[in-house]
Amino acid sequence: MTSPPSTDSDLDLPVEEFRALAHEVADWTADYLGGVGSLPVLPSVQPGDIRSTLSSAPPVKGESLTQALKDFQDVIVPGLTHWNHPSFFGYFAMTGSGPGILGEMLAAALNVNAMVWRSSPSGTELEELVADWLRQLIGLPDSFDGVINDTASSSTLHAIAAAREMAYPDLRNEGMFQQTRGRIYASEEAHSSIEKAALTLGFGKSGYQKIQTDEQLSMCVPTLRSVIQEDIISGLKPVAVVATLGTTSTTAIDPVRRVAELAKEFGLWLHVDAAYGGPAAIVPELRELFNGWEAADSIVVNPHKWLFTPVDCSLLYCRRPEVLIRAFSVIPEYLKTPEKEVGRNLMDYGVALGRRFRALKLWFVLRYFGQQGIVDRLRSHVALARELANWVDAAPEWKRVAPAPLSLVAFRFISEKLNDLALDDANHRIMERVNGSGEAFLTHTVVNGRICLRVSIANLKTTKTHVRRTWELLQQAAASEVGLDG
Amino acid sequence: MTSPPSTDSDLDLPVEEFRALAHEVADWTADYLGGVGSLPVLPSVQPGDIRSTLSSAPPVKGESLTQALKDFQDVIVPGLTHWNHPSFFGYFAMTGSGPGILGEMLAAALNVNAMVWRSSPSGTELEELVADWLRQLIGLPDSFDGVINDTASSSTLHAIAAAREMAYPDLRNEGMFQQTRGRIYASEEAHSSIEKAALTLGFGKSGYQKIQTDEQLSMCVPTLRSVIQEDIISGLKPVAVVATLGTTSTTAIDPVRRVAELAKEFGLWLHVDAAYGGPAAIVPELRELFNGWEAADSIVVNPHKWLFTPVDCSLLYCRRPEVLIRAFSVIPEYLKTPEKEVGRNLMDYGVALGRRFRALKLWFVLRYFGQQGIVDRLRSHVALARELANWVDAAPEWKRVAPAPLSLVAFRFISEKLNDLALDDANHRIMERVNGSGEAFLTHTVVNGRICLRVSIANLKTTKTHVRRTWELLQQAAASEVGLDG
Numbered sequence: 001m002t003s004p005p006s007t008d009s010d011l012d013l014p015v016e017e018f019r020a021l022a023h024e025v026a027d028w029t030a031d032y033l034g035g036v037g038s039l040p041v042l043p044s045v046q047p048g049d050i051r052s053t054l055s056s057a058p059p060v061k062g063e064s065l066t067q068a069l070k071d072f073q074d075v076i077v078p079g080l081t082h083w084n085h086p087s088f089f090g091y092f093a094m095t096g097s098g099p100g101i102l103g104e105m106l107a108a109a110l111n112v113n114a115m116v117w118r119s120s121p122s123g124t125e126l127e128e129l130v131a132d133w134l135r136q137l138i139g140l141p142d143s144f145d146g147v148i149n150d151t152a153s154s155s156t157l158h159a160i161a162a163a164r165e166m167a168y169p170d171l172r173n174e175g176m177f178q179q180t181r182g183r184i185y186a187s188e189e190a191h192s193s194i195e196k197a198a199l200t201l202g203f204g205k206s207g208y209q210k211i212q213t214d215e216q217l218s219m220c221v222p223t224l225r226s227v228i229q230e231d232i233i234s235g236l237k238p239v240a241v242v243a244t245l246g247t248t249s250t251t252a253i254d255p256v257r258r259v260a261e262l263a264k265e266f267g268l269w270l271h272v273d274a275a276y277g278g279p280a281a282i283v284p285e286l287r288e289l290f291n292g293w294e295a296a297d298s299i300v301v302n303p304h305k306w307l308f309t310p311v312d313c314s315l316l317y318c319r320r321p322e323v324l325i326r327a328f329s330v331i332p333e334y335l336k337t338p339e340k341e342v343g344r345n346l347m348d349y350g351v352a353l354g355r356r357f358r359a360l361k362l363w364f365v366l367r368y369f370g371q372q373g374i375v376d377r378l379r380s381h382v383a384l385a386r387e388l389a390n391w392v393d394a395a396p397e398w399k400r401v402a403p404a405p406l407s408l409v410a411f412r413f414i415s416e417k418l419n420d421l422a423l424d425d426a427n428h429r430i431m432e433r434v435n436g437s438g439e440a441f442l443t444h445t446v447v448n449g450r451i452c453l454r455v456s457i458a459n460l461k462t463t464k465t466h467v468r469r470t471w472e473l474l475q476q477a478a479a480s481e482v483g484l485d486g
Numbered sequence: 487m488t489s490p491p492s493t494d495s496d497l498d499l500p501v502e503e504f505r506a507l508a509h510e511v512a513d514w515t516a517d518y519l520g521g522v523g524s525l526p527v528l529p530s531v532q533p534g535d536i537r538s539t540l541s542s543a544p545p546v547k548g549e550s551l552t553q554a555l556k557d558f559q560d561v562i563v564p565g566l567t568h569w570n571h572p573s574f575f576g577y578f579a580m581t582g583s584g585p586g587i588l589g590e591m592l593a594a595a596l597n598v599n600a601m602v603w604r605s606s607p608s609g610t611e612l613e614e615l616v617a618d619w620l621r622q623l624i625g626l627p628d629s630f631d632g633v634i635n636d637t638a639s640s641s642t643l644h645a646i647a648a649a650r651e652m653a654y655p656d657l658r659n660e661g662m663f664q665q666t667r668g669r670i671y672a673s674e675e676a677h678s679s680i681e682k683a684a685l686t687l688g689f690g691k692s693g694y695q696k697i698q699t700d701e702q703l704s705m706c707v708p709t710l711r712s713v714i715q716e717d718i719i720s721g722l723k724p725v726a727v728v729a730t731l732g733t734t735s736t737t738a739i740d741p742v743r744r745v746a747e748l749a750k751e752f753g754l755w756l757h758v759d760a761a762y763g764g765p766a767a768i769v770p771e772l773r774e775l776f777n778g779w780e781a782a783d784s785i786v787v788n789p790h791k792w793l794f795t796p797v798d799c800s801l802l803y804c805r806r807p808e809v810l811i812r813a814f815s816v817i818p819e820y821l822k823t824p825e826k827e828v829g830r831n832l833m834d835y836g837v838a839l840g841r842r843f844r845a846l847k848l849w850f851v852l853r854y855f856g857q858q859g860i861v862d863r864l865r866s867h868v869a870l871a872r873e874l875a876n877w878v879d880a881a882p883e884w885k886r887v888a889p890a891p892l893s894l895v896a897f898r899f900i901s902e903k904l905n906d907l908a909l910d911d912a913n914h915r916i917m918e919r920v921n922g923s924g925e926a927f928l929t930h931t932v933v934n935g936r937i938c939l940r941v942s943i944a945n946l947k948t949t950k951t952h953v954r955r956t957w958e959l960l961q962q963a964a965a966s967e968v969g970l971d972g
Contacts, residue, residue: 011863012794012946013584013854015520022512025588029595030505033498047603047829050611058619062856065585068849072592076846079608083598091605091820096597098499099551102511104594106558108847109515111582111796112569117533119577122565125536133544150636151840161686175690176662192818193839199816200647200837202688204661249820304840308498310597311842330685332678333932334577334735334940338918343533351686353679354637354790356797360562361594363554368499370548377497432824446819454820460498 013065021065028073029101033084037461040438041085043078050079086461087440087470092248092276092408093458097308099368103361104310114355116335117343124346127359131315133366137374138281138301141294144317147349148358152275152300153193155316156242158324158350159298160184160197163240163269165327166297172326176202183231185209186242187219189252191273194242203239217252217402217447219243221259228266240269245290246277249445249454250402250410253277257292270295275302275314276458280406282371283378289405298324306378306407306458308365313358316350324349381407381457384467388455391471397478401447407457410447413478424451426481433477440470499551507551514559515587519570523947526924527571529564536565572947573926573956578734578762578894579944583794585854589847590796600841602821603829610832613845617801619852623860624767624787627780630803633835634844638761638786639679641802642728644810644836645784646670646683649726649755651813652783658812662688669717670694672728673705675738677759680728689725703738703888703933705729707745714752726755731776732763735931735940736888736896739763743778756781761788761800762944766892768857769864775891784810792864792893792944794851799844802836810835867893867943870953874941877957883964887933893943896933899964910937912967919963926956 013021053075082088084096114123131146149155165171168179184203186194188210198208209231211224228238241263243254256272263270272293278301280286281293293299299317303309318324329348337345347353369377385407392398392411402410413427428444431453435441445454455470499507539561568574570582600609617632635641651657654665670689672680674696684694695717697710714724727749729740742758749756758779764787766772767779779785785803789795804810815834823831833839855863871893878884878897888896899913914930917939921927931940941956 010947011866012519012581015516015584018519018584018588019512019516021584021588022515022591023509025591025595026505026508026512029508029591030501032595033504034501042604043607045607047607048611050608051615054612054615056615056618058623058852059856060858062859063853065588065850065854068585068853069588072846076608076612077596079611080596080598081604081606082596083605084596091599091601094597094599095498096594098501098504098507099554101591101594101597102504102507102551102555105508105511105515105587105591108582108587108590108594108796109511109518110563110566110568110570111580111587112566113577113580113797115577118528118567119569120567121529121531121533122536122562125534125565126540126562129537129540129542132542137544150842151838153837153839157837164688171688171690172685173691175667175685175693176688177665177667177690177693179663181661181663192816192821193837196814196816196837199658199661199813200687202650202657202662204657204663205659207661207663248818310594311599311840312838314840327685328682330678330682332734334929335678336930351639351643351679351682352637352798353639354797354800356636360558364551366544367549367554368551370545372546373548380497443820444822461496 024069033098036082036084037086039082039085041088041441042081042435042438045079050075081441084459085441086459086463087466088459089455089457089470090441090443091456092305093456094305095308095458095460096310097365097460099364100308100310100361103364107357107360110357112357114357115347115353116337116345118337123357123359124344126363127346128344130359130363130366134301134303134315135317137371138278139287140299140317143319144299145321146315146317147346149314149316149350150312152273152302152314153196155300155314156193156271156273157197157200158316159271159300160201160240161327162298162318162320162324163271164201166269166323167237167239180235180237181207182237182239183207183209184240184242185211185224185227187211187213187244187254189213189217189247189249190242190244191248194273213252217247217250219254219259221255221262224259225262228262238266238268240271242271242273245272245274245293246406248276250447251277251404251406251408252402253289253405260292260295264295269297272296272299275300276305277406279307280378283375303362303365308369308460309362313362377460384457384462384464385409387464388467388471401452409455410445410452412450412452413481415482417482420450427451427453430474430477430481434470434473437473440473510555519584522568522570523572525568525571527574527927528567528921528924531565536561567927570945571927572945572949573952574945575941575943575956576927576929577942578791579942580791581794581944581946582796583851583946585850586794586796586847589850593843593846596843598843600843601833601839602823602831604823606843609843609845610830612849613832614830616845616849616852620787620789620801621803623857624764625773626785626803629805630785631807632801632803633832635800635802635836636798638759638788638800639682641786641800642679642757642759643683643686644802645757645786646687646726647813648784648804648806648810649757650687652755652809653723653725666721666723668693668723668725670726670728671697671710671713673697673699673730673740675699675703675733675735676728676730677734680759699738703733703736705740705745707741707748710745711748724752724754726757728757728759731758731760731779732892734762736933737763737890737892737894738888739775739891746778746781750781755783758782758785761786762791763892765793766864769861789848789851794855794946795848799848863946870943870948870950871895873950874953874957887938895941896931896938898936898938899967901968903968906936913937913939916960916963916967920956920959923959926959
C-alpha cells in the first residue's frame with residue numbers, strides 16, 4: 001500500500017480540538033457518574049421549560065463547542081430525569097455501566113454500519129459472538145440464534161412478524177388482505193409493545209386477545225386453551241402466543257412450560273418476553289423461573305434493562321431464524337456482496353438496514369463483570385427487593401399486591417379510613433410527593449383495577465441506604481395522607 | 487433536600503478507573519480520527535476470521551478492561567471496514583464528526599430514555615427543538631412535525647403505517663384481513679426499505695408496485711397515473727406513493743411536484759424518501775431539486791447519512807402527526823403520566839418505546855458547523871463529485887450512467903472488445919481490485935440491467951487527493967482488464 005493521502009484539508013472539528021474536548025467529556029462523565037446520586041432524580045421543570053430556554057433557530061455561523069457544552073451543563077442536565085441515579089426506581093430501572101459507556105464511546109468513534117458482513121466484518125461477527133455468549137449465560141440451547149435490535153418493542157415486532165410468516169404461507173406475496181383472521185394471545189399483564197406489534201402487523205385490536213391472569217398475575221393456561229378452542233370453532237386462526245417472564249407491571253411469571261405445550265398442541269408460535277427478566281436466568285437459583293422457555297420459537301432479552309448495558313440493546317433469540325429471514329429479507333442490487341453465501345448479513349433479520357455497533361458495549365460488559373460478577377450483582381438487587389418486600393409486608397398501612405420474584409416490588413398504601421377510589425388518589429399523591437422530593441423516583445401501575453406503586457431495582461449504584469431512604473419517604477408521605485384525610 | 491446517601495458500595499467499575507479508561511478512549515479516538523486515512527478501508531479478512539480469534543464463551547470471572555481494550559485494538563479494529571476513512575465511497579458514505587461523537591459520548595454517559603416526557607424532559611424537548619432546527623434549515627413549513635427514529639427503514643415503515651391508518655378507517659380495530667387490497671407505489675429505483683415496509687405492514691409483494699423510470703432514472707409520472715387508474719378499475723385501493731429525492735443507486739430525483747399533484751388528485755399519502763438527499767436542501771442552489779416536497783405527508787431525512795451525525799439518527803417529518811399517533815399510540819397504565827396533556831410523549835409516534843438521547847449529537851453538529859458551515863461542506867462534496875463526473879465523462883473507456891445532481895457518481899467501464907455480460911464481470915473485477923488495494927472502497931449497483939460502480943462522497947475527511955487517487959486506481963484496474971482480455 002502506498003502512503004496514504006494527506007488529510008490536511010479535514011473539514012471536521014480539528015483532531016487536537018477534538019482530543020481536548022473528549023478529555024473534558026471524559027472528566028465530566030466520571031464526575032457525573034460519581035456525583036449523580038446528589039442530583040435530584042426528577043427535575044423540577046414543567047413541559048416547555050427546556051425548549052423555551054434554548055435558541056429556537058439554528059445558528060447561521062458555527063459556534064464553539066465550549067458554548068454547546070456549557071448549555072448542556074446549564075440547561076440540559078438540570079432538565080433530565082436521571083436514570084443513572086441510585087434512587088431511580090421507576091419503569092424498569094437500569095444501569096449505563098462504566099464498561100458499557102466506554103463501549104458506546106468507541107462505537108461512536110468508529111461509526112461503522114453492519115448492514116452486510118462486508119460493510120463491517122467485526123461488527124457482524126462480534127454481534128454473533130456476543131449474542132452467543134449471552135445465550136450460553138442464560139442457558140438456552142444453541143439452536144437459538146440471536147440478533148441485536150434497538151428495543152424490546154422492535155424485537156417483539158420482529159418475533160410476531162415471523163409468527164405471521166409461519167402461519168400464512170402466501171403472506172409474502174399476498175399480504176394480509178384475504179387471509180383468515182389471525183389471533184395473537186398474551187396475558188392481560190403483558191407489555192403494550194405486543195399490542196403495538198399486533199396493530200403494526202395488521203392484526204388489529206380484534207386480532208389481539210388478552211388472556212386473564214390468576215391471583216399471581218400469571219396467565220391462566222386453561223383460559224388460554226378455551227379461547228384458542230373457541231377461536232378455532234369461530235373460524236379464526238390462532239397465530240402466536242406471548243408468554244412473559246417478568247411483566248412490566250409486577251414482574252409476574254407466566255407458566256411458560258404449560259404455555260409451550262399448548263402452543264405445540266395447536267401449532268402456535270411461542271414468543272417469550274423476558275426483556276427485563278431474562279438476565280435473571282444467569283443466576284442459578286432463579287433459573288427455575290425460566291423452565292420451559294427453551295421450547296419457545298423466539299425470546300427477547302434486553303441487556304439495556306437489567307444487564308448494565310446502555311440503551312439501546314435488545315437481543316432477539318429465534319429458533320427458526322430462516323422464518324425471520326423469510327419475513328424480512330429484501331436484497332437490492334447495491335447490497336449484494338460476494339460473501340453472501342458464507343458471511344451473515346444482519347440486514348436480513350429485520351426492518352432496520354443501518355445498524356450501530358451495539359455488540360461492542362455488551363461485549364465489554366460481559367467481559368468486565370464476567371458470569372460470576374453478574375450473578376453477584378443480580379443477587380444483590382434481588383436481595384434489596386426482598387428486603388423492601390419484607391418491610392412492606394410488616395407495615396400495617398401498606399399491602400404488597402404481587403409476588404416479587406425478581407427485583408421489583410409492587411405495593412399499595414391502604415387505610416380503613418378511605419375507600420378504594422380515595423386510596424387510588426392517595427397512592428398517586430404519595431408517589432408525587434416522593435418524586436417531588438428529588439430524592440427518589442418511582443412510578444405506578446394498576447393491579448386488579450387499583451393504583452399501586454412500583455420500586456424497580458436494577459442500578460449498580462443502588463444500595464440498601466437508597467432503598468431504605470425511599471421506604472422512609474414513602475412512609476412519611478403516607479403519614480401525611482392519613483393526617484390530611486383522617 | 488437532605489444530603490444524598492453514600493454511593494460507596496457502587497458495584498460498577500470504580501469511578502476513578504472509569505476516568506482513567508475514558509481518557510485512554512479519548513486519546514485512542516483522537517488518534518484514530520487523525521490516522522484512519524492510513525488504515526486499509528476494507529480489511530483483508532474472510533467470514534469467520536474475527537469470531538474464531540475471540541473466546542467463544544464468556545468469562546466466568548470478570549476480566550480487566552485493559553485486556554478488552556487490547557483485543558479491541560488487535561482484533562476488532564483490523565477487522566473493520568472503516569466508514570470514517572476519507573476514501574470510503576461505498577453505499578452512502580457518511581461522517582461520524584467530532585461534535586457528533588462528543589454528543590454520543592455524553593448520551594451514553596447519561597443513558598436517559600425519553601419514552602414519555604417525564605422520563606426525560608430534556609431528552610424529549612431537545613428532540614423537538616433539533617427536529618425543528620433541521621426543518622428550518624431544509625426549508626419545510628412549520629406544519630411538519632419531526633421525530634427521530636433509528637434508521638430510514640424505520641422512518642419509512644412508520645410513514646407507510648400512517649398512510650395505511652389514513653386509508654382504512656377501521657384498521658385499528660379490524661386489522662388488514664377484510665380490507666380492500668391496498669397498493670403502495672414507488673419507482674423501480676426506490677430503496678428496498680419501502681418494499682420491506684410494505685411486506686411488514688401486510689401489503690405483500692402484490693401490494694407493492696414499482697413504477698418504471700425515465701432515462702434520468704426518475705419516476706415516470708404518466709405511468710404512475712395509468713397504474714393508479716388501472717388499479718382503481720380493478721377494485722384495488724391506492725394507499726401511498728413514495729417519491730425519492732436522491733435514490734440509493736444513483737441519487738436520481740423523482741419529480742416530486744408532479745407526484746404530489748397526482749397524490750392529491752387520487753387521495754394518496756405521499757411519502758418522500760430524502761434519507762440521503764435531504765440535507766442538500768440546506769444549500770441554496772440545490773434547494774430547487776426539492777421543489778414540491780412541501781406537499782408531502784411525510785418525509786424522511788437522515789442526518790447520519792450526509793449531515794455529519796453518527797449512526798443512528800433518522801428524522802421522520804410528518805404533516806399529519808395525529809395520524810401517526812393514531813397508528814401507534816398504545817398507552818398502558820404504567821406509562822400514564824400527569825403531563826400527558828401538555829408534554830409530548832415520544833413513544834406515541836412509533837414502534838420503539840425505549841429511546842436513546844439521539845437529539846444531543848445532532849444538536850452539537852448543527853451548532854458547531856452552523857448553517858453556513860454545513861452549506862460550505864455539502865458544496866465541497868458536490869464539487870468533488872462534479873469533478874469526478876467530469877473525469878469520467880472525458881475518459882473514453884468509462885461511461886457515466888446517470889446524472890450526478892448531488893455527491894454520488896455512477897459509471898461503468900466500457901470497451902468495444904467486450905460484450906455486455908463480459909463488461910459486467912469486468913466492472914465487478916475492477917471494483918474488487920480497487921477494494922482489495924485497501925486504499926479506497928466503493929460498491930456497485932445495476933442501472934438499466936448492467937453492473938455499474940458508485941462513488942459516494944459524504945465524509946468530511948475526503949479531499950480531492952482521495953478522489954483523484956481512487957480515479958487512478960479505477961483506471962489502473964481497468965487497464966489491466968483490457969490487458970487481460972484484449
